[in-house]
Amino acid sequence: MPGFELFGEAERKEVHDVLDSGVLMRYGFDGLRQGHWKAKDMELAIQKRFDVQHAQLVSSGTAAVSMALAAAGVGAGDEVIMPTFTFVASFEAIMMTGATPVVVDIDDTLTLDIASVKAAITPKTKAIMPVHMCGSMANLEALKSICDTHHLLLIEDACQAIGGTYKGKSLGTIGDLGCFSFDFVKTVTCGEGGGVITNNTTYAKYLDHFSDHGHDHVGHDRGAETHPFLGYNFRISELNAAVGLAQFRRLDAFLDLQKKHYSILRHAIEPIDGVTFRTVPEGGVESYAFLNFFLDDLETARGVIQSFKANGIDACFHYYDNNWHYIRKWEHLKDKKSLYPLSQDLKNGLNDLKDKDFSKSDHFIGRNISCLIKLSWTEEKAHQRAELMANCIKNTIG
Numbered sequence: 001m002p003g004f005e006l007f008g009e010a011e012r013k014e015v016h017d018v019l020d021s022g023v024l025m026r027y028g029f030d031g032l033r034q035g036h037w038k039a040k041d042m043e044l045a046i047q048k049r050f051d052v053q054h055a056q057l058v059s060s061g062t063a064a065v066s067m068a069l070a071a072a073g074v075g076a077g078d079e080v081i082m083p084t085f086t087f088v089a090s091f092e093a094i095m096m097t098g099a100t101p102v103v104v105d106i107d108d109t110l111t112l113d114i115a116s117v118k119a120a121i122t123p124k125t126k127a128i129m130p131v132h133m134c135g136s137m138a139n140l141e142a143l144k145s146i147c148d149t150h151h152l153l154l155i156e157d158a159c160q161a162i163g164g165t166y167k168g169k170s171l172g173t174i175g176d177l178g179c180f181s182f183d184f185v186k187t188v189t190c191g192e193g194g195g196v197i198t199n200n201t202t203y204a205k206y207l208d209h210f211s212d213h214g215h216d217h218v219g220h221d222r223g224a225e226t227h228p229f230l231g232y233n234f235r236i237s238e239l240n241a242a243v244g245l246a247q248f249r250r251l252d253a254f255l256d257l258q259k260k261h262y263s264i265l266r267h268a269i270e271p272i273d274g275v276t277f278r279t280v281p282e283g284g285v286e287s288y289a290f291l292n293f294f295l296d297d298l299e300t301a302r303g304v305i306q307s308f309k310a311n312g313i314d315a316c317f318h319y320y321d322n323n324w325h326y327i328r329k330w331e332h333l334k335d336k337k338s339l340y341p342l343s344q345d346l347k348n349g350l351n352d353l354k355d356k357d358f359s360k361s362d363h364f365i366g367r368n369i370s371c372l373i374k375l376s377w378t379e380e381k382a383h384q385r386a387e388l389m390a391n392c393i394k395n396t397i398g
């Protein structure tokens, strides 16, 4: 997945364009910038590649999710349904708007479980936010149908699955809004950065203004711009966008490599009795950023990950024992350890998190191992790794 592995001449050239003019900001300074608009160019490239009308680059993936929610009018008093298995950014982004994250189980897709989503809907529910974890997607057709029935927003977190598709459409373009991260470890990196995409022109305008203090971006005198509504600063810098522009142009090459390396690993472990793979919803094509597989039980998964570590197989994760990506270790959220007071609404909403039964998620995450697919491997290295992984698994299963 990490695009940084293939940082090279193309990225350096784009950055140098920016350094040559010295215009590090994405807006204004038209005369000084010598025709270079890196953030704007990357937005156009995203629109074209994903066949979507609008793209807004911002400072991070977390900011992208917050902005998507804000643009769609989600805030205090609203509930947003999100999965137990995701990066901590998901609840951070929801809580930033004042809304309450409602954490629900995942299934063998490693994304939102449809029955659990239905059971979690209340009169306060405003949005459902599937997170397409580790390169594959939620059952978007089922979620869209729930959203239509209950008049809810569908906001896709595609931060870990850029380039994946569902029924022929790019992930991120199926919901009302879609979000990407371009942080340092994502498939396409800006160093730090994020993006929101949408086909809704009103949301696009809100994203454009909101990410830049609510400035209305009318005319050529920034100081004279007015503020139709309150905003914030979630701008991306032109230097970061320059890196991302070069990286994004390489997306298809990156996806080809991911698929090639993923297939080599999968092929090697597929025949092993006791290894099964995550379910990819019908019509879905993974981005192949990770290879995810299940073992028979928690102890076997723990044994396999230990064996991987002992044999130098890095970048594989047993998320059950991981502090960042699974509800089990989100103590700071369950204990509501905020530096500043949270609203009573939000506190009430988080109250039941501590004792809520997530055994359904435990059943899948406890048995799951996620292996990052690297871009920098040679084919030979991928084969060696695949063989070593297969041996570790076989020896552990016994």
Ligand SMILES: *Cc1c(COP(=O)(O)O)cnc(C)c1O
Pocket (backbone or CB within 6 Å): 060, 061, 062, 063, 086, 087, 089, 090, 131, 133, 157, 159, 160, 181, 182, 183, 193, 194
């Ligand atoms: C990386 C990531 C984010 C946040 O992105 P940042 O750019 O690091 O803020 C959000 N959601 C998921 C699923 C991620 O993996």
